[in-house]
Amino acid sequence: MDLERGVSKFAxxxxxxxxxxxxxxxxxWASGYDVxxxxxxxxxxxxxxxxxxxxxxxxxxxxxxxxxSVAFAFQCGLFNVGAEGQLYVGALTSAVVALAxxxxxxxxxxxxxxxxxAGAGALLGFVPGxxxxxxxxxxxxxxxxxxxxxxxxxxxxxxxxxxxxxxxDQTVLLPMxxxxxxxxRGTRVSLGIVLGIVAVALLNHVMRRSVxxxxxxxxxxxxxxxxxxxxxxxxxxxxxxxISGAVAGLAxxxxxxxxxxxxxxxxxxxxxxxxxxxxxxxxxxxWAVIPAAILFGALQSGGQTMQLFAGIPMELMTMVQGLVxxxxxxxxxxxxxxxxxMRVREGGGRK
Amino acid sequence: xxxxxxxxxxxxxxxxxxNDNVSFAAAPGEIHCLLGENGAGKSTLMRILFxxxxxxxxxxxxxDNPVTISGPRDAISLGIGMVHQHxxxxxxxxxxxxxxxxxxxxxxxxxxxxKARQDILEVSERYGLRVDPDAKVEDISVGQQQRVEIxxxxxxxxxxxxxxxxxxxxxxxxxxxxxxxxxxLSESGTxxxxxxxxxxxxxxxxxxxxxLRDGKKVGTVSTEDATPESLVExxxxxxxxxxxxxxxxxREAIALELKDISVSGRKGSRARLDNVNLDVRFGEIxxxxxxxGNGQLELEEVVCGLRRPSKGRIIMSGQDLTGLDTRRIRDKxxxxxxxxxxxxxxxxxxxxxxxxxxxxxxxxxxxxxxVLLEDIxxxxxxxxxxxxxxxxxxxxxxxxxxxxxxxQKMVVGRELTRPHSVVIACQPTRGLDVGAAYYIREQxxxxxxxxxxxLLISAELDEILExxxxxAIIYEGQVVDVRPTGxxxxxxxGLLMTGERNGV
Numbered sequence: 059m060d061l062e063r064g065v066s067k068f069a070x071x072x073x074x075x076x077x078x079x080x081x082x083x084x085x086x087w088a089s090g091y092d093v094x095x096x097x098x099x100x101x102x103x104x105x106x107x108x109x110x111x112x113x114x115x116x117x118x119x120x121x122x123x124x125x126x127s128v129a130f131a132f133q134c135g136l137f138n139v140g141a142e143g144q145l146y147v148g149a150l151t152s153a154v155v156a157l158a159x160x161x162x163x164x165x166x167x168x169x170x171x172x173x174x175x176a177g178a179g180a181l182l183g184f185v186p187g188x189x190x191x192x193x194x195x196x197x198x199x200x201x202x203x204x205x206x207x208x209x210x211x212x213x214x215x216x217x218x219x220x221x222x223x224x225x226x227d228q229t230v231l232l233p234m235x236x237x238x239x240x241x242x243r244g245t246r247v248s249l250g251i252v253l254g255i256v257a258v259a260l261l262n263h264v265m266r267r268s269v270x271x272x273x274x275x276x277x278x279x280x281x282x283x284x285x286x287x288x289x290x291x292x293x294x295x296x297x298x299x300x301i302s303g304a305v306a307g308l309a310x311x312x313x314x315x316x317x318x319x320x321x322x323x324x325x326x327x328x329x330x331x332x333x334x335x336x337x338x339x340x341x342x343x344x345w346a347v348i349p350a351a352i353l354f355g356a357l358q359s360g361g362q363t364m365q366l367f368a369g370i371p372m373e374l375m376t377m378v379q380g381l382v383x384x385x386x387x388x389x390x391x392x393x394x395x396x397x398x399x400m401r402v403r404e405g406g407g408r409k
Numbered sequence: 410x411x412x413x414x415x416x417x418x419x420x421x422x423x424x425x426x427x428n429d430n431v432s433f434a435a436a437p438g439e440i441h442c443l444l445g446e447n448g449a450g451k452s453t454l455m456r457i458l459f460x461x462x463x464x465x466x467x468x469x470x471x472x473d474n475p476v477t478i479s480g481p482r483d484a485i486s487l488g489i490g491m492v493h494q495h496x497x498x499x500x501x502x503x504x505x506x507x508x509x510x511x512x513x514x515x516x517x518x519x520x521x522x523x524k525a526r527q528d529i530l531e532v533s534e535r536y537g538l539r540v541d542p543d544a545k546v547e548d549i550s551v552g553q554q555q556r557v558e559i560x561x562x563x564x565x566x567x568x569x570x571x572x573x574x575x576x577x578x579x580x581x582x583x584x585x586x587x588x589x590x591x592x593x594l595s596e597s598g599t600x601x602x603x604x605x606x607x608x609x610x611x612x613x614x615x616x617x618x619x620x621l622r623d624g625k626k627v628g629t630v631s632t633e634d635a636t637p638e639s640l641v642e643x644x645x646x647x648x649x650x651x652x653x654x655x656x657x658x659x660r661e662a663i664a665l666e667l668k669d670i671s672v673s674g675r676k677g678s679r680a681r682l683d684n685v686n687l688d689v690r691f692g693e694i695x696x697x698x699x700x701x702g703n704g705q706l707e708l709e710e711v712v713c714g715l716r717r718p719s720k721g722r723i724i725m726s727g728q729d730l731t732g733l734d735t736r737r738i739r740d741k742x743x744x745x746x747x748x749x750x751x752x753x754x755x756x757x758x759x760x761x762x763x764x765x766x767x768x769x770x771x772x773x774x775x776x777x778x779x780v781l782l783e784d785i786x787x788x789x790x791x792x793x794x795x796x797x798x799x800x801x802x803x804x805x806x807x808x809x810x811x812x813x814x815x816x817q818k819m820v821v822g823r824e825l826t827r828p829h830s831v832v833i834a835c836q837p838t839r840g841l842d843v844g845a846a847y848y849i850r851e852q853x854x855x856x857x858x859x860x861x862x863x864l865l866i867s868a869e870l871d872e873i874l875e876x877x878x879x880x881a882i883i884y885e886g887q888v889v890d891v892r893p894t895g896x897x898x899x900x901x902x903g904l905l906m907t908g909e910r911n912g913v
Binding site: 267272280290 | 734737740745757759768783
């Protein structure tokens with residue numbers, strides 16, 4: 059039953075991606091570009107060769123974490139729009155800790171820096187969780203606001219306390235021992251992607267097997283039933299937001315320690331927000347975050363190649379990303395536009 | 410001549426045959442009950458008549474003319490109207506606006522509100538359908554909303570009116586008002602098809618009854634020739650014996666005691682519960698009778714720790730539980746069947762096995778060191794399914810996919826299998842068909858017979874009378890009287906429930 063539902067949902071997502079690419083083709087054609095050239099560049103840029111693949115993985119890694127963060131919060135009925143801010147505090151905290159602990163052996167140093175980044179994200183996730191649980195403040199509003207706080211606070215801290223002596227506002231480069239190890243020599247594919255997959259597996263396990271995960275699901279699906287079942291709704295809400303924040307914080311840590319090797323203000327091109335899209339596509343299934351993140355990473359890296367070699371503006375690929383979300387989030391729209399009979403079975407049943 | 414005739418209707422949904430060669434006919438002005446358990450195919454048949462489904466085979470005649478109905482629009486133009494169980498009204502609009510939406514009288518291209526209003530008042534007066542045409546739908550009671558739906562159908566020229574379980578949402582006085590309206594309509598020639606699973610109402614209002622079971626027609630009888638017992642047998646396929654009453658006498662020891670419990674209302678309004686004192690002994694059922702909305706929900710929530718009383722104490726077996734949270738109270742041995750199954754009692758999107766441990770998932774039997782013991786939980790769910798006769802495909806299917814009766818059996822099963830000495834059973838059979846309701850009442854009696862204390866809160870007076878050893882009547886948040894069941898007459902109960910203290 060579960061498996062069947064998962065498969066049909068996945069099949070539907072594939073159809074949505076194809077639809078988005080088809081509509082995208084029309085847009086590319088209407089903008090006066092060669093569709094075939096565009097898409098062949100897109101594909102080679104994303105998957106054609108080691109370097110392209112590496113770029114796709116590098117682009118997917120932060121999305122894997124932010125997507126997981128948002129998807130996890132969804133399971134508790136929470137909409138975490140604050141992954142972007144949590145990513146920034148996680149990134150800066152990890153950078154500072156990794157630099158400060160230069161005297162420790164690399165394994166410990168990296169481990170502690172990662173934990174510190176997760177902790178900072180969790181702390182930033184605690185705030186909206188607490189405000190929601192105790193005061194009923196809607197997490198969408200509070201997380202959006204905290205994004206500004208986090209972005210500007212980290213920028214301020216870097217400029218004031220942690221600035222590289224050079225002309226640019228950024229921290230100094232992390233020494234080799236403070237970085238995540240490279241997976242593929244000569245590329246920036248780091249251990250981060252593996253950590254991301256481990257995080258997915260771990261949270262999936264928590265949701266499916268643990269009492270905590272069960273209670274979080276019950277709170278997310280029906281808070282009244284949770285109360286009835288003696289579940290502490292406030293505590294679970296705060297915990298879910300903290301876990302979600304920790305994962306988003308790790309997105310920043312991994313980006314800093316595995317790709318950029320320093321903290322640079324405004325480094326994120328909106329990973330936190332694209333994470334929302336990734337989570338929407340993944341739906342209720344945490345494993346699906348992995349292909350969803352890779353899809354968006356691929357569109358990003360392929361899009362760059364397309365822009366570089368075919369002269370087609372990157373924005374067209376951003377539009378395709380938007381279309382993917384549109385088709386996944388609105389099955390009815392897909393049906394209306396294309397007359398396709400696509401059944402997406404939902405678990406909810408009668409309401 | 411028949412106003413409506415459906416012949417050999419068959420309708421399949423995938424492998425399920427919802428209607429199997431069903432024939433049905435109703436004469437003009439007849440009130441015809443369509444009786445059957447949930448899932449018997451009553452609603453499907455009527456949805457076909459109203460054009461919401463298309464039959465796979467079979468034909469429909471109106472006034473002996475064959476017709477094709479391919480949508481509600483066709484049905485309406487043929488003079489068929491349907492009032493659904495869940496109303497289709499725009500809450501923000503007035504009664505008048507709702508009624509005329511789609512067939513507005515116009516003047517100069519604009520809505521002629523005054524004419525619409527007059528038309529409505531006329532219909533409303535003719536049949537005794539009291540409504541305020543200018544009230545907003547969100548401000549009127551459920552009973553009034555139903556009248557709005559009926560007027561809506563009549564104003565579209567309905568000569569055949571389908572009412573889908575109309576009494577499920579009504580209070581007893583509203584039910585008798587509806588029946589008056591139905592009689593008036595019937596006298597003026599409107600045919601009424603009344604879908605229900607309640608025998609008492611069938612006997613009271615209908616001229617004839619057609620019984621469906623498992624998608625097949627069992628038969629049509631004239632109500633005069635029917636008895637409740639004969640109808641049950643047709644519906645269920647066997648007779649339901651009177652509940653077995655072998656039991657231990659109630660013990661002296663008090664299991665659950667409420668002392669001066671009050672729950673304050675919103676600022677300025679009266680208290681929801683006002684100095685309630687109740688006690689339930691081991692081995693007895695205390696029934697709380699009252700019209701819905703007189704403090705039953707507050708009572709249920711206070712006892713189970715979902716709501717804090719503003720005053721008073723709750724004592725169980727001598728222990729003061731006041732102020733404890735739901736988990737702690739329930740872990741002291743409270744089985745709790747909540748009145749709102751969908752909202753409180755289950756999580757529709759989660760599997761049966763997950764739902765089977767809700768509220769006891771933290772017990773060391775079902776989880777250890779924070780990890781759920783999947784195998785044991787599944788086995789537990791399977792046991793409930795078997796023991797409580799839940800019709801389900803697998804423990805992995807989402808609970809929301811079960812029928813209401815089976816959901817309730819699952820909830821009752823879960824609660825009665827947890828370790829408990831007190832049962833709080835709230836509206837335990839609301840919305841259930843006869844078979845399921847009978848079964849659940851049986852389980853409640855069985856609990857009592859095993860020496861458990863049962864607090865039964867129900868808006869169905871018959872249920873209270875049938876099960877309770879003692880009855881407490883609640884009116885506007887106060888307990889107005891408590892006596893052993895035999896010491897009330899039905900008339901007294903009715904008067905006390907509606908606040909007529911002096912009449913007794």
